[in-house]
Amino acid sequence: xxxxxxxxxxxxxxxxxxxxxxxxxxxxxxxxxxxxxxxxxxxxxxxxxxxxxxxxxxxxxxxxxxxxxxxxxxxxxxxxxxxxxxxxxxxxxxxxxxxxxxxxxxxxxxxxxxxxxxxxxxxxxxxxxxxxxxxxxxxxxxxxxxxxxxxxxxxxxxxxxxxxxxxxxxxxxxxxxxxxxxxxxxxxxxxxxxxxxxxxxxxxxxxxxxxxxxxxxxxxxxxxxxxxxxxxxxxxxxxxxxxxxxxxxxxxxxxxxxxxxxxxxxxxxxxxxxxxxxxxxxxxxxxxx
Amino acid sequence: xxxxxxxxxxxxxxxxxxxxxxxxxxxxxxxxxxxxxxxxxxxxxxxxxxxxxxxxxxxxxxxxxxxxxxxxxxxxxxxxxxxxxxxxxxxxxxxxxxxxxxxxxxxxxxxxxxxxxxxxxxxxxxxxxxxxxxxxxxxxxxxxxxxxxxxxxxxxxxxxxxxxxxxxxxxxxxxxxxxxxxxxxxxxxxxxxxxxxxxxxxxxxxxxxxxxxxxxxxxxxxxxxxxxxxxxxxxxxxxxxxxxxxx
Numbered sequence: 001x002x003x004x005x006x007x008x009x010x011x012x013x014x015x016x017x018x019x020x021x022x023x024x025x026x027x028x029x030x031x032x033x034x035x036x037x038x039x040x041x042x043x044x045x046x047x048x049x050x051x052x053x054x055x056x057x058x059x060x061x062x063x064x065x066x067x068x069x070x071x072x073x074x075x076x077x078x079x080x081x082x083x084x085x086x087x088x089x090x091x092x093x094x095x096x097x098x099x100x101x102x103x104x105x106x107x108x109x110x111x112x113x114x115x116x117x118x119x120x121x122x123x124x125x126x127x128x129x130x131x132x133x134x135x136x137x138x139x140x141x142x143x144x145x146x147x148x149x150x151x152x153x154x155x156x157x158x159x160x161x162x163x164x165x166x167x168x169x170x171x172x173x174x175x176x177x178x179x180x181x182x183x184x185x186x187x188x189x190x191x192x193x194x195x196x197x198x199x200x201x202x203x204x205x206x207x208x209x210x211x212x213x214x215x216x217x218x219x220x221x222x223x224x225x226x227x228x229x230x231x232x233x234x235x236x237x238x239x240x241x242x243x244x245x246x247x248x249x250x251x252x253x254x255x256x257x258x259x260x261x262x263x264x265x266x267x268x269x270x271x272x273x274x275x276x277x278x279x280x281x282x283x284x285x286x287x288x289x
Numbered sequence: 290x291x292x293x294x295x296x297x298x299x300x301x302x303x304x305x306x307x308x309x310x311x312x313x314x315x316x317x318x319x320x321x322x323x324x325x326x327x328x329x330x331x332x333x334x335x336x337x338x339x340x341x342x343x344x345x346x347x348x349x350x351x352x353x354x355x356x357x358x359x360x361x362x363x364x365x366x367x368x369x370x371x372x373x374x375x376x377x378x379x380x381x382x383x384x385x386x387x388x389x390x391x392x393x394x395x396x397x398x399x400x401x402x403x404x405x406x407x408x409x410x411x412x413x414x415x416x417x418x419x420x421x422x423x424x425x426x427x428x429x430x431x432x433x434x435x436x437x438x439x440x441x442x443x444x445x446x447x448x449x450x451x452x453x454x455x456x457x458x459x460x461x462x463x464x465x466x467x468x469x470x471x472x473x474x475x476x477x478x479x480x481x482x483x484x485x486x487x488x489x490x491x492x493x494x495x496x497x498x499x500x501x502x503x504x505x506x507x508x509x510x511x512x513x514x515x516x517x518x519x520x521x522x523x524x525x526x527x528x529x530x531x532x533x534x535x536x
Contacts, residue, residue, distance in 0.1 A: 039370075039373060039374070094304075157391075157392075158391070160391050160392070161391050163375075164383060164386070166370065166373060167369060167370050167373040167375055167380075168367065168368065168369040168370070168380075168383065169368060170364050170367065170368045170369075171367075171369070171383060171435075172386075173342055174340050174342065174360075174361075174362045174364075175358075175386045175387055175439075176386060176390075176391075178391065221374075222374055222419065223374055224374055227374065
């Protein structure tokens, strides 16, 4: 029973194993970045950046067809351009980061929709929007795993300044000149992981695997490390469960994975020991313990 | 005693609008100086100029016997995110940054120093408490512990006792006096003139320009205070535009 339901799809079909590997790579790479996005109150920034990537991927597609390399490079360029321009506007003018980012991503999104609609109505373009997790080829898998590895290593390198930049940016600026660099390295990680995510889950769903597990883990852990660990576990379990649901019930796999993560978030919200609804309703422990 | 810090015709401001103009004076090494003045006099701006987060529009700040990286700064309203999952020990450990940077190891004696600092500010046993669960006074104590760990030659405090209870203020003033006794240079922006008279030998009075600087009894006179208020009103109009620039 368990064999047939849980293991056989992966044992029998190569595309399921590939999909699983791709999703695990994304879980390991993107989710820790999502934890920091959440802690910096930038969860919606992830969403904005995902939209910003669209025209880059669309241009890549127009130039070279459904080419992994062209779409990746296009997405990276568009995402980094929006991140840098909005960061520059924030630092140079009076406009705050949320407004300048919103401005650039809306321009970018409109450009993307324009490009798609003038040359579009092509089924392949649906892949950009909704991903192709069940059709990942070797090159795509290598790309996903590479981005995940580089992302994890980079995050380890900038971990300490990043925590300071999130928790007390004024202090970091008073003792170090790394503040701006840390911020841009972090945005670069967001863009890279979103680009990796859109190959598997599409630009719209890629943010889901970044933010939902992080939001769920907030209710289980009290430390940054604990949250990162919890979020990766939630993301991996959601990937497995989502792929199985899509296999057994013929559902589109990207949304299935994100919806399972959504269910995990809902359960955490209610049952999580750190500030969950049930935990808050229970009598409090005395202070000073 | 030599000047640890000299302001040479220093002009600081936001968006090219000066908030502090042509300040020319010297802070003695090992002195304990209060910076006073009316609202909008540019007191916080002056500290930001020393820290270096604000580049002078004119003139300069000279560090003589103090290295700029031996400086510790406690901003007025700390932009610390109290919902961030950090415990008191983590917060105080940030003070080790100058020594260990982004990659250095936290050694046993560093941990001991953090624990000592936490005990010194009266937060013994709070090391594992989340910063989100602290009261305003307790957080200020923790931030002072971080300053202790920073072990700075020059300590800059921007209204450290605003909205803090009397007992915490008294305890933290003890630490400020201790720094003074150890020969560190301390500059604090303060509002309460009683606190200044009782604890700060030197005072620098600012009203967008330097009003007076010297021993506290000679500076904190009714005449100087009147002059400072007049000077601030004279250059009425917004000292700087709202929003970002005030941050």
